[in-house]
Amino acid sequence: MEIDLRLESSLWVGRKRYLAVLTGWHLQWTEVDKKNRQRKTTSVPVSELIGVEDGRVEILPGKSVEDADHDFTVFYVRRSSSGGSYGLLWRFSRTQFSCASRALRDQWTSYLRTALKTHSPSRPHRLLVFINPFGGKKKGRHIYHSLVAPLFELAGISSHVIVTERANQARDHLLKKDLSGFDGVVCVGGDGMFSEVMHGLIGRTQQEAGLSENDPNVKLQPCNLHIGIIPAGSTDCVCFATVGVNDPVTSALHIIIGDSQPLDVCSAHHPTVPVHYSVSLLGYGFYGDVLAESERHRWMGPLRYDFSGAMVYLSSRSYAGVVHYLPADPLLSSPRDNIRCLSGCSVCTKSTERLLPHPTVSESVNSFHCSQYSSDSSEGEWVSVAGRFRCVSFTCMSSSCPRSPLGLSPSAHLADGTGDLILVRESHPLSFLKFLHRHTSTQDQFDLPFVEVHRVKAFRFSLPPGEEEDGCEDMERGATRQRENQDTQCVMDIETKSRTGSQQQLTERGSGAYRERGDWRGKKALFCGPCCSETPSVSVWNCDGEILPFSEIQCRVHGQLVHLYARGIEDKAAIVS
Numbered sequence: 009m010e011i012d013l014r015l016e017s018s019l020w021v022g023r024k025r026y027l028a029v030l031t032g033w034h035l036q037w038t039e040v041d042k043k044n045r046q047r048k049t050t051s052v053p054v055s056e057l058i059g060v061e062d063g064r065v066e067i068l069p070g071k072s073v074e075d076a077d078h079d080f081t082v083f084y085v086r087r088s089s090s091g092g093s094y095g096l097l098w099r100f101s102r103t104q105f106s107c108a109s110r111a112l113r114d115q116w117t118s119y120l121r122t123a124l125k126t127h128s129p130s131r132p133h134r135l136l137v138f139i140n141p142f143g144g145k146k147k148g149r150h151i152y153h154s155l156v157a158p159l160f161e162l163a164g165i166s167s168h169v170i171v172t173e174r175a176n177q178a179r180d181h182l183l184k185k186d187l188s189g190f191d192g193v194v195c196v197g198g199d200g201m202f203s204e205v206m207h208g209l210i211g212r213t214q215q216e217a218g219l220s221e222n223d224p225n226v227k228l229q230p231c232n233l234h235i236g237i238i239p240a241g242s243t244d245c246v247c248f249a250t251v252g253v254n255d256p257v258t259s260a261l262h263i264i265i266g267d268s269q270p271l272d273v274c275s276a277h278h279p280t281v282p283v284h285y286s287v288s289l290l291g292y293g294f295y296g297d298v299l300a301e302s303e304r305h306r307w308m309g310p311l312r313y314d315f316s317g318a319m320v321y322l323s324s325r326s327y328a329g330v331v332h333y334l335p336a337d338p339l340l341s342s343p344r345d346n347i348r349c350l351s352g353c354s355v356c357t358k359s360t361e362r363l364l365p366h367p368t369v370s371e372s373v374n375s376f377h378c379s380q381y382s383s384d385s386s387e388g389e390w391v392s393v394a395g396r397f398r399c400v401s402f403t404c405m406s407s408s409c410p411r412s413p414l415g416l417s418p419s420a421h422l423a424d425g426t427g428d429l430i431l432v433r434e435s436h437p438l439s440f441l442k443f444l445h446r447h448t449s450t451q452d453q454f455d456l457p458f459v460e461v462h463r464v465k466a467f468r469f470s471l472p473p474g475e476e477e478d479g480c481e482d483m484e485r486g487a488t489r490q491r492e493n494q495d496t497q498c499v500m501d502i503e504t505k506s507r508t509g510s511q512q513q514l515t516e517r518g519s520g521a522y523r524e525r526g527d528w529r530g531k532k533a534l535f536c537g538p539c540c541s542e543t544p545s546v547s548v549w550n551c552d553g554e555i556l557p558f559s560e561i562q563c564r565v566h567g568q569l570v571h572l573y574a575r576g577i578e579d580k581a582a583i584v585s
């Protein structure tokens with residue numbers, strides 16, 4: 009039954025009279041002066057109303073209600089400039105209206121609540137919230153309870169809050185516990201926490217669908233539950249690249265109104281370890297080395313990334329390898345087309361899922377090495393590039409962050425089923441520095457002769473023919489000699505505590521495979537510091553901030569595998585506040 013939600017009447021805000029109109033999709037109120045002339049109008053889409061309360065209500069610093077029976081309060085989203093950031097900050101505004109009678113007040117509140125139910129139906133009612141109390145500046149708990157929980161309460165959202173006591177608790181909970189009744193999962197923390205939640209949800213979804221997520225050729229099932237990110241980490245890159253700002257209140261408001269942003273996810277496979285997922289960075293060479301190096305300097309705090317970056321830069325390493333990639337359709341978009349993926353992006357909207365055709369499970373079992381070199385023409389033509397690379401990076405999103413406002417690949421799209429593969433060949437140290445520096449400015453980092461970028465649906469990295477992955481032993485031998493000779497601790501053992509302060513996720517996730525075979529890796533040196541004279545011949549992968557201690561990898565993009573409570577970066581110029 010169609011509900012006629014039009015309501016129009018005079019309302020008062022303080023001493024001023026307004027003509028207020030609810031059309032179903034919008035609530036607007038226009039000031040009317042003493043001569044009955046209409047002045048300024050405020051218009052709020054129903055989808056951006058946060059809540060409606062009887063009386064004159066305040067919610068911060070604590071909730072207070074003055075129960076005047078002619079009054080009601082409307083809370084809604086207001087945008088404001090974020091200063092330096094790319095996106096817009098969302099704030100909540102409230103207007104306290106007075107009506108001519110209690111009956112009219114009741115009519116207004118009932119119409120507004122009905123409008124919210126019928127015209128904004130995808131709002132969450134029940135959320136599972138994980139707070140990492142140790143993420144970023146260790147303010148996750150405070151951020152949630154002081155800034156987010158009061159807004160959830162106002163919006164009528166009930167939440168089950170779990171403050172984590174160990175790394176991977178959120179992931180394990182999502183894999184094993186009953187999730188019925190929840191509309192979404194919220195993580196309060198940084199990119200590592202998001203990654204945990206994403207791995208848990210994707211894994212759970214595949215379990216329930218009876219799919220083997222470790223099979224690189226299986227088409228994964230998209231997750232039903234949305235993920236909300238309340239930024240409280242050190243970098244919060246995923247939040248920044250999907251909202252445009254790292255701001256807990258902005259993110260909470262996107263969750264409340266049930267915004268939905270699909271997100272492509274890249275699965276990274278190696279035959280001996282469980283699958284890993286990445287959305288922001290899969291990086292071999294420079295980015296792998298920086299992460300490995302930074303693990304040795306955790307005591308430095310966030311400074312360790314700058315320090316390690318400098319150390320690895322100075323070591324000026326490059327690595328031999330062969331990259332095979334499956335190009336995406338160049339007619340649809342390209343990493344050099346200067347089209348930014350903004351809210352309502354037409355490339356993502358138009359994109360039909362353009363993933364690989366999928367062989368049956370039996371065809372693909374144990375096919376890692378075979379499929380590395382096979383080519384199925386129905387997928388499109390694979391392209392190979394061999395050489396020495398400073399870094400091989402892959403991202404499913406721009407990966408913009410406050411330090412690199414345009415990101416690793418400024419024109420990458422959040423949800424078009426592709427990712428950007430960036431190959432940086434061996435180059436003069438100053439040229440490489442120029443490449444790195446361009447990430448912090450608006451200069452085009454791809455406009456350099458030793459850099460190439462490709463929009464792809466899948467890629468593989470292998471060591472050059474003849475070199476096997478156990479070539480890591482060179483690195484071990486070199487490093488061991490170095491330890492003996494120089495009494496230096498320049499080797500990182502993968503079994504040291506990871507960034508999480510916990511045992512490497514890899515070893516924990518390894519339901520046998522990694523652990524059984526993994527001892528050689530576990531005990532082996534994976535990274536030599538720049539002080540070593542014998543440089544390692546292989547690097548490791550940086551997978552969204554986690555180390556994957558191997559070189560050969562097989563990756564593919566799964567279009568729109570997860571959904572975030574977000575709407576992409578809003579175009580400041582297009583939004584009239």
Ligand SMILES: Nc1ncnc2c1ncn2[C@@H]1O[C@H](COP(=O)(O)OP(=O)(O)OP(=O)(O)O)[C@@H](O)[C@H]1O
Pocket residue numbers: 139140141142143144145171172173174175176196197198199200201202204240241242243244245507508509510553
């Ligand atoms: N209670 C806990 N104790 C130790 N580690 C935890 C706990 N809860 C979560 N973790 C782990 O901490 C890691 C880092 O957390 P998080 O991402 O929230 O913060 P961060 O590292 O400061 O931020 P960013 O990832 O944005 O750089 C995550 O990988 C997560 O698995």
